[in-house]
Every structure is written in C-alpha cells, then in structure tokens.
Amino acid sequence: MDYKAANKIQDLQYFGEFGGVNPSISDSSTYTFLSAKTMFDTFEGNTEGCYLYSRHSSPSNLYLGEAMAALEGTETANVYASGMGAISAVIFQLCDAGDHILSSRTIYGGTYAFMKNFLRKFDINTSFVDITNLKAVKDSIGPKTKMIYCEAVSNPLLEVADIEALSRLAIKHGIPLVVDNTFSPLSISAARLGADIVVHSLTKFINGSSDCVAGAVCASKEFCLQLKDVNDGAGMLLGSTLDSLRAASILKNMRTLHIRMKKHSSNALYLAQRFEEDGLRVVYPGLESHPGHEVMKRQMVTEYGFGGLMTIDVGSIDMANALMELMQKENLGYLAVSLGFYKTLFSAPGSSTSSEIPEEEQKEMGLSEGLIRFSIGLDNDIEQTYKGMRRCMEELGVLKPQIA
Numbered sequence: 569m570d571y572k573a574a575n576k577i578q579d580l581q582y583f584g585e586f587g588g589v590n591p592s593i594s595d596s597s598t599y600t601f602l603s604a605k606t607m608f609d610t611f612e613g614n615t616e617g618c619y620l621y622s623r624h625s626s627p628s629n630l631y632l633g634e635a636m637a638a639l640e641g642t643e644t645a646n647v648y649a650s651g652m653g654a655i656s657a658v659i660f661q662l663c664d665a666g667d668h669i670l671s672s673r674t675i676y677g678g679t680y681a682f683m684k685n686f687l688r689k690f691d692i693n694t695s696f697v698d699i700t701n702l703k704a705v706k707d708s709i710g711p712k713t714k715m716i717y718c719e720a721v722s723n724p725l726l727e728v729a730d731i732e733a734l735s736r737l738a739i740k741h742g743i744p745l746v747v748d749n750t751f752s753p754l755s756i757s758a759a760r761l762g763a764d765i766v767v768h769s770l771t772k773f774i775n776g777s778s779d780c781v782a783g784a785v786c787a788s789k790e791f792c793l794q795l796k797d798v799n800d801g802a803g804m805l806l807g808s809t810l811d812s813l814r815a816a817s818i819l820k821n822m823r824t825l826h827i828r829m830k831k832h833s834s835n836a837l838y839l840a841q842r843f844e845e846d847g848l849r850v851v852y853p854g855l856e857s858h859p860g861h862e863v864m865k866r867q868m869v870t871e872y873g874f875g876g877l878m879t880i881d882v883g884s885i886d887m888a889n890a891l892m893e894l895m896q897k898e899n900l901g902y903l904a905v906s907l908g909f910y911k912t913l914f915s916a917p918g919s920s921t922s923s924e925i926p927e928e929e930q931k932e933m934g935l936s937e938g939l940i941r942f943s944i945g946l947d948n949d950i951e952q953t954y955k956g957m958r959r960c961m962e963e964l965g966v967l968k969p970q971i972a
C-alpha cells in the first residue's frame with residue numbers, strides 16, 4: 569500500500585486568523601454575503617467556496633472533513649454529529665422506499681437495529697449475510713439492492729472483510745460498496761482497496777479521548793455534495809450536524825492518530841498472544857488462528873498493526889461480569905462500552921453493544937454470552953497489565969495458577 573495517510577494528514581496546513589498554528593474555530597451559525605446574487609447561487613447548489621449556514625457546512629467542519637479525506641484517500645469527506653448520523657445519512661441518500669440492502673450480519677448493534685427495525689418504516693429491507701462468504705453475498709444481491717454494507721473489521725467478532733473481492737462484486741452489479749472503517753483507521757485504507765463510500769465513527773480511535781461523539785462520510789465530491797444538497801440531501805435535512813468546537817478538538821486529536829494506533833495494536837497483539845498461549849479462546853486478527861488473518865495481512869498497512877480490539881470468551885456471562893468488575897477494581901481498565909480510549913475498555917457485547925441483535929441470531933453468528941470485548945489502551949507497560957489481568961483470571965478460576 570503506497571498511500572501514506574498519516575503523511576497526508578500531517579501535510580494539511582491551516583493557520584488561524586492571526587497566524588495561530590491551529591485554524592480558527594468558526595463561531596457562527598450563519599454567514600454574510602457580499603451580494604444577494606451570490607446567496608441565490610448558493611441556494612441553487614453552487615456552494616463552492618461559500619458558507620451559507622452551519623448545518624450545511626462550516627470552516628471548522630470542512631477542515632476536519634479534509635483530514636478525513638486525507639486519511640481515506642477519497643476526494644472529500646463530510647463530518648456529522650455521530651457515527652450513526654453519518655451512517656443513516658448515507659443509507660437514506662442511497663435508498664428509496666422498497667429498496668434492499670445487502671449487509672454483513674456482524675455489524676455494530678446500532679447499525680443493525682437501524683437496518684433491521686427502523687428502516688422497516690420506509691419499506692427498506694436488509695439481508696444480513698456472512699460477509700466472508702462471497703457466494704452468499706453474491707446470491708443475496710437482487711434488482712432492488714442499493715449497496716453492499718460491511719465493516720472492514722467487524723464489531724464485535726472482528727471478522728475481516730475482503731474489501732477487494734467485495735468491491736469487484738459491487739462493480740459487477742453496479743452498486744456501491746459502503747465500508748464502516750471505525751475499527752481500523754490507518755491500518756486499513758478501505759477506499760484505496762475499493763470501497764466507494766467509507767463511514768467512520770470518530771467517537772472511537774480517531775478522536776481517541778472518549779469526550780464526544782462524531783462521525784464522517786468519506787467519498788467522491790459528487791456523493792458528498794448530494795448529501796449536503798439543500799433540497800434532497802440526507803445529511804443536510806436529517807440535521808445531525810457536528811458542532812464547530814468539537815470538529816476543532818477532534819482535528820487536533822487526529823494528529824496523533826498514527827502514534828496511538830501503533831501503540832494500541834502492539835499492546836493488543838502482545839496480550840492476544842500471551843492469553844492464547846495460556847489456553848484462552850482469544851479472537852484477534854493478528855493471531856494465525858484467526859480466520860481472517862491472511863486477508864488482514866494482505867489488506868493492512870503493516871506499520872499500524874492488527875488493531876486495538878480483541879475478544880476473549882470466558883464461558884459464561886456471570887464469569888465475564890465478575891472478571892470485568894475485578895479488572896476494573898484493579899484499575900486495569902474500565903467496564904464501559906466504546907473503544908479507542910487511552911485506558912483499556914471492556915464490555916460483554918451480548919448484553920450491551922450487540923444486545924439489539926436477538927439471542928438466536930447472536931448464537932448463529934458465533935457471539936457467545938461469555939465473550940468480553942477489549943479495546944486495549946495505550947498502557948506504557950503492557951507486561952505489567954498482562955500480569956494484572958492474569959492474576960484476576962487466576963483468582964476467578966478462568967486460568968489455573970502458573971507453576972513457578
């Protein structure tokens with residue numbers, strides 16, 4: 569992969585109004601025009617270089633959008649008030665009533681609930697398939713299918729989508745491939761691999777400080793402008809607009825994304841390897857035992873590693889809960905949903921972030937109730953963390969005490 573996303577983000581240069589090293593934050597909801605004619609043209613869709621109203625766009629949001637476009641290597645990007653704000657806008661822009669979506673069955677619980685329950689109101693139906701089974705994907709595409717939707721590395725089971733192969737299928741059927749790349753920024757360049765539209769929850773690794781929610785759509789100029797259209801743009805009309813102050817703070821955090829991703833990944837790889845050696849059922853794309861390991865190796869930008877997420881199955885929900893409570897007590901991380909924080913976060917997806925998925929279906933996709941999802945933090949001494957987690961596991965009988 570020759571595209572150097574981190575360099576492209578760093579190369580962006582915006583000075584503040586008074587020569588500040590950070591761009592000025594746009595503190596206005598509306599903007600003046602020098603002539604009435606320009607205002608008219610802007611409403612007609614000729615918005616190039618003009619600010620109209622901050623739900624449409626604002627300088628701070630455009631700066632963050634450009635950084636997101638640099639990250640994915642797309643023509644441009646729009647930012648939104650949340651990941652779900654970005655995802656719902658894309659889906660509503662692409663689908664009319666009666667249309668069909670082909671989606672991976674292992675996706676973020678909120679996206680799953682949106683497709684499965686909410687879109688029913690609009691008679692938009694979704695088939696959920698095993699995205700690693702290309703034949704199943706192909707067989708489920710029909711005349712009304714408007715997109716293939718998947719996550720590059722899926723939540724919470726860490727399945728790895730073969731983006732190049734899915735892109736070939738999408739091209740063959742003349743439909744866009746939409747990829748949620750929230751779990752693998754920098755490590756997977758989804759658009760470079762063939763995704764037409766890349767969505768992100770900036771809430772996670774990209775912002776990395778668990779202090780806000782935000783989202784982005786990285787795509788062609790044409791599609792991003794469609795989303796902003798004052799007459800029929802889903803982004804403009806659904807109104808999940810990111811606040812300028814937040815856009816500015818996320819942009820500042822994004823500048824350390826490359827350093828953070830490397831640390832999240834190397835820490836996660838260390839723990840995954842150690843716990844697998846200990847005989848635990850560990851799922852991590854960096855392990856040879858992972859079914860998507862080869863696809864991940866082929867697609868990834870090596871220096872960023874296999875990502876910061878791993879799961880361990882400890883057998884039962886009671887054991888999972890006890891272990892998470894104990895690890896939190898020992899200050900090894902927090903019992904919390906979400907990911908990408910400096911501190912390790914853990915949760916049991918079956919009863920939290922994936923609880924939108926009915927139990928039967930959870931079983932079918934291999935989501936067992938004893939599964940703990942870890943977002944591994946930026947721990948400076950990961951060996952120490954490993955020892956601490958091991959002690960918790962020994963205390964609860966998940967692991968047998970080591971014979972010295």
Ligand SMILES: *Cc1c(COP(=O)(O)O)cnc(C)c1O
Pocket residue numbers: 650651652653676678679719723748750751768769770771772781782783
């Ligand atoms: C968190 C998350 C979302 C939703 O993002 P919000 O910012 O919470 O709206 C979507 N996809 C994935 C993979 C996520 O982890």
